[in-house]
Amino acid sequence: xxxxxxxxxxxxxxxxxxxxxxxxxxxxxxxxxxxxxxxxxxxxxxxxxxxxxxxxxxxxxxxxxxxxxxxxxxxxxxxxxxxxxxxxxxxxxxxxxxxxxxxxxxxxxxxxxxxxxxxxxxxxxxxxxxxxxxxxxxxx
Numbered sequence: 161x162x163x164x165x166x167x168x169x170x171x172x173x174x175x176x177x178x179x180x181x182x183x184x185x186x187x188x189x190x191x192x193x194x195x196x197x198x199x200x201x202x203x204x205x206x207x208x209x210x211x212x213x214x215x216x217x218x219x220x221x222x223x224x225x226x227x228x229x230x231x232x233x234x235x236x237x238x239x240x241x242x243x244x245x246x247x248x249x250x251x252x253x254x255x256x257x258x259x260x261x262x263x264x265x266x267x268x269x270x271x272x273x274x275x276x277x278x279x280x281x282x283x284x285x286x287x288x289x290x291x292x293x294x295x296x297x298x299x300x
Contacts (some may be wrong), residue, residue, distance in 0.1 A: 184217075190216050222250025 189204055195213040216224040223244055224244060229236050236243050259265055 187248065188214055188217050220250050220253050222246035222248075 191213040192210060193211045196206065212224065212228060215228065218224075219227065223246075226236050226243070236246065
């Protein structure tokens with residue numbers, strides 16, 4: 161019974177209701193798809209691009225670039241325009257992350273999702289599909 165409570169307990173259901181579960185794997189996969197598109201072959205720098213994508217997910221885009229550059233031996237000087245831009249990018253990333261995890265934003269997303277599903281249901285009820293017809297008839 162403990163295993164059922166661990167999967168379907170009150171706290172888990174509450175998190176699922178408000179969409180508070182985090183999916184780190186999905187985040188990494190999205191970042192990898194952006195860094196390593198399937199239409200381009202990266203033979204020489206594949207592993208570097210993959211490592212940078214994962215590092216960026218874990219630490220944020222601005223901090224990741226600064227730390228990776230300093231690790232290679234080419235540090236970005238503090239106060240330079242590049243450093244300021246990376247700080248702005250990191251700040252924007254943290255703001256968007258906090259905003260998307262706020263309860264207000266989650267409620268707005270949930271309401272929008274319900275509205276879209278309701279509109280979709282209305283559209284499906286109005287249209288009738290008939291095989292081998294180009295035009296769709298409306299219900300009367």
